[in-house]
Amino acid sequence: MRWQQTKDWIEHRLPIFSFLDKELNKYPAPKNLNYMWNFGSLAGIILMIMIATGIFLAMHYTPHVDHAFNSVERIMRDVNYGWLIRYIHTNGASMFFIVVYLHIFRGLYYGSYKAPRELLWIMGVVILFLMMGTAFMGYVLPWGQMSFWGATVITNLFSAIPVIGDDIVTLLWGGFSVDNPTLNRFFVLHYLFPFLIVGLAGLHVIALHVHGSNNPTGVEKKTKKDTVPFHPYYTVKDLFGLGVFLIVFALFIFYAPNYLGHPDNYIPANPLVTPAHIVPEWYFLPFYAVLRAITFDIGIPFTDIVLIEAKFGGVLAMGGAVGILALLPWLDTHPVKSARYRPTFRKFFWFFVIDALVLGWVGGKPAEGVYIYIGQAATAYYFFHFLILLPYLSRNEQAMPLPASIDDAVQARKKYGAKK
Amino acid sequence: MRSILSIVLFSVFFSFSALAAGGNIHLPEKEWSFDGFLGSFDRASAQRGLQVYKEVCAACHGLDLVSYRNLEILGFNENEIKAIAAEYTVVDGPNDEGEMFERPAKPADRFSNPFTNEQAARAANNGAYPPDLSLMTEARPNGANYVYALLTGYKDAPKDVKMMDGMYYNEYFPGHQIAMASPLSDDLVEYADGTEATVDQMAQDVVNFLSWAAEPNLEDRKKMGLKVLIFLAFFTIIFYLMKKRIWSDLH
Numbered sequence: 001m002r003w004q005q006t007k008d009w010i011e012h013r014l015p016i017f018s019f020l021d022k023e024l025n026k027y028p029a030p031k032n033l034n035y036m037w038n039f040g041s042l043a044g045i046i047l048m049i050m051i052a053t054g055i056f057l058a059m060h061y062t063p064h065v066d067h068a069f070n071s072v073e074r075i076m077r078d079v080n081y082g083w084l085i086r087y088i089h090t091n092g093a094s095m096f097f098i099v100v101y102l103h104i105f106r107g108l109y110y111g112s113y114k115a116p117r118e119l120l121w122i123m124g125v126v127i128l129f130l131m132m133g134t135a136f137m138g139y140v141l142p143w144g145q146m147s148f149w150g151a152t153v154i155t156n157l158f159s160a161i162p163v164i165g166d167d168i169v170t171l172l173w174g175g176f177s178v179d180n181p182t183l184n185r186f187f188v189l190h191y192l193f194p195f196l197i198v199g200l201a202g203l204h205v206i207a208l209h210v211h212g213s214n215n216p217t218g219v220e221k222k223t224k225k226d227t228v229p230f231h232p233y234y235t236v237k238d239l240f241g242l243g244v245f246l247i248v249f250a251l252f253i254f255y256a257p258n259y260l261g262h263p264d265n266y267i268p269a270n271p272l273v274t275p276a277h278i279v280p281e282w283y284f285l286p287f288y289a290v291l292r293a294i295t296f297d298i299g300i301p302f303t304d305i306v307l308i309e310a311k312f313g314g315v316l317a318m319g320g321a322v323g324i325l326a327l328l329p330w331l332d333t334h335p336v337k338s339a340r341y342r343p344t345f346r347k348f349f350w351f352f353v354i355d356a357l358v359l360g361w362v363g364g365k366p367a368e369g370v371y372i373y374i375g376q377a378a379t380a381y382y383f384f385h386f387l388i389l390l391p392y393l394s395r396n397e398q399a400m401p402l403p404a405s406i407d408d409a410v411q412a413r414k415k416y417g418a419k420k
Numbered sequence: 421m422r423s424i425l426s427i428v429l430f431s432v433f434f435s436f437s438a439l440a441a442g443g444n445i446h447l448p449e450k451e452w453s454f455d456g457f458l459g460s461f462d463r464a465s466a467q468r469g470l471q472v473y474k475e476v477c478a479a480c481h482g483l484d485l486v487s488y489r490n491l492e493i494l495g496f497n498e499n500e501i502k503a504i505a506a507e508y509t510v511v512d513g514p515n516d517e518g519e520m521f522e523r524p525a526k527p528a529d530r531f532s533n534p535f536t537n538e539q540a541a542r543a544a545n546n547g548a549y550p551p552d553l554s555l556m557t558e559a560r561p562n563g564a565n566y567v568y569a570l571l572t573g574y575k576d577a578p579k580d581v582k583m584m585d586g587m588y589y590n591e592y593f594p595g596h597q598i599a600m601a602s603p604l605s606d607d608l609v610e611y612a613d614g615t616e617a618t619v620d621q622m623a624q625d626v627v628n629f630l631s632w633a634a635e636p637n638l639e640d641r642k643k644m645g646l647k648v649l650i651f652l653a654f655f656t657i658i659f660y661l662m663k664k665r666i667w668s669d670l671h
């Protein structure tokens with residue numbers, strides 16, 4: 001009774017309880033969501049884990065070139081459970097990217113970027129950009145060899161921008177090379193960006209809750225029969241997914257904590273010794289491959305006029321490889337959303353997945369010999385998929401008949417005993 | 421979609437893991453007691469490894485990140501640790517007169533470094549720098565096997581290889597020419613427990629010791645991991661059953 005009165009008192013002034021009830025409890029969700037719909041809530045949970053562990057790391061970390069490496073080792077050796085916190089944070093970054101990449105591929109497969117979810121999708125792409133920046137700067141903080149040389153290679157890319165490039169690089173460095181001011185600003189920004197991500201993720205969810213989730217049929221929900229209340233149906237399903245995810249996460253943290261990292265980052269940064277191969281973390285490899293695929297100047301044919309130098313071309317291609325996702329709602333305008341009812345699109349979706357994996361594989365190889373050509377072919381295909389194939393299919397692909405409603409699709413599947 | 425997804429996931433992991441492995445020189449794979457889900461340090465071997473480190477490697481290599489007190493994990497008691505520390509002197513200060521002074525090392529001190537700075541280390545080693553060994557087994561791909569292979573991998577140079585001055589041929593060092601002469605030879609140290617000090621034995625012992633030095637919390641990590649996994653498995657099963665139950669009225 002007391003509780004009810006308190007609740008009413010608060011509710012009258014801040015309608016938090018009705019809000020939660022509407023958005024988490026009664027919130028109608030399509031009843032046919034499969035496990036690919038688990039990755040959104042998982043991404044949110046990992047974001048919280050990263051912020052929590054990051055704050056504890058920051059209490060012991062020293063952003064100074066003379067102390068950063070040893071302060072991380074102190075966390076590993078002397079801080080109570082410091083090794084645990086750091087391994088969660090380090091492997092959490094990898095888990096974050098796995099989950100978000102799966103989340104994105106889910107969207108690509110089921111056409112979740114199409115109306116009325118374009119802004120929702122674009123905010124997702126902005127989150128991806130911020131995540132990449134955050135992870136890149138985080139990797140610099142322990143100030144190992146890969147930290148230093150990764151930072152040097154990537155910041156140097158900005159010098160390729162015509163006219164203002166060199167000034168941008170000086171601004172990033174806070175000087176004339178990657179040095180203490182660089183480490184300091186990277187630490188500050190690494191602390192800041194995750195909170196920007198929280199804000200954007202909030203908007204992302206607000207936009208989501210306007211029209212609700214897409215679903216495997218791509219047919220919008222119409223009647224009550226198509227949906228179930230979020231709680232308990234999807235809360236329990238998300239919990240189960242969380243359990244499975246945490247098991248995978250724990251296997252890395254406790255039994256292969258350095259498996260996804262690079263041994264060179266256990267060598268303190270040394271500006272005088274360049275590592276044999278400078279490779280970014282695995283989650284950047286596909287984009288690193290795109291960057292390195294542009295080995296040629298782009299100019300006006302049969303003249304010496306160079307419009308875009310190779311280096312700048314690489315930077316544009318790499319940025320474009322992520323940025324093009326934001327244009328997807330206008331590149332794929334086919335009225336049918338889900339690949340389930342678009343057999344041709346479906347085939348090409350899987351080609352695209354293979355292409356992305358090939359890019360990731362090439363990104364980890366030295367840029368020499370046959371790898372250059374494989375990287376170039378895979379890069380060309382990447383852009384071909386978005387810029388040519390999807391617009392072409394939008395106009396020419398004959399889709400299969402759509403179910404009249406989500407409920408119809410579910411009933412039909414039940415009848416034929418189809419599992420998938 | 422689901423089954424294809426798991427295939428994709430696995431292939432991603434395996435293709436990227438090939439990267440982590442790196443290097444093209446094939447290393448012999450040994451079985452280490454600290455490998456695996458229940459891995460733990462072979463204390464007797466690691467203690468002998470400490471002796472090898474102290475009597476051989478410490479002439480050139482530091483172990484800057486490890487304190488004497490950490491040796492407790494390897495089974496040394498307080499008095500033994502005090503005695504080990506006291507074998508070394510460290511520079512402390514300034515005292516009330518503003519002077520730096522020397523004193524015997526205490527358990528809380530870091531392992532004493534043979535050189536005061538990199539230049540001194542290079543000067544004593546023909547210009548080559550003996551790197552700190554605290555993280556050596558983590559700082560090389562397949563580190564434990566690599567250090568073992570390196571220590572046992574000295575050979576006469578093949579005839580077609582031109583050795584540079586002051587370099588020694590080693591089968592497993594990248595480029596095969598290393599500035600460290602083979603640090604181990606049979607019976608170089610005398611083990612108190614009567615173990616025969618072959619090169620192979622000393623190499624194994626010092627790798628056990630260095631693997632501990634690189635990650636002194638490894639045993640805690642693996643033990644906690646097991647508990648966490650059991651806990652998670654239990655709750656995941658519960659959630660699965662709950663999920664089935666709750667959804668059963670729909671299916």
Ligand code: HEM
Binds near residue numbers: 089
């Ligand atoms: C989007 C969320 C985040 C991502 C993806 C991320 C990613 C990373 C990565 C990849 C590293 C390098 C780990 C290593 O190799 O050692 C790192 C280190 C670090 N991060 Fe984060 N981080 C996030 C959030 C945060 C937050 C919110 C904080 C602080 C409040 C933080 C503080 C730190 C500190 C102090 C380090 C250096 C210690 C270390 O290297 O282990 N992180 N982060």
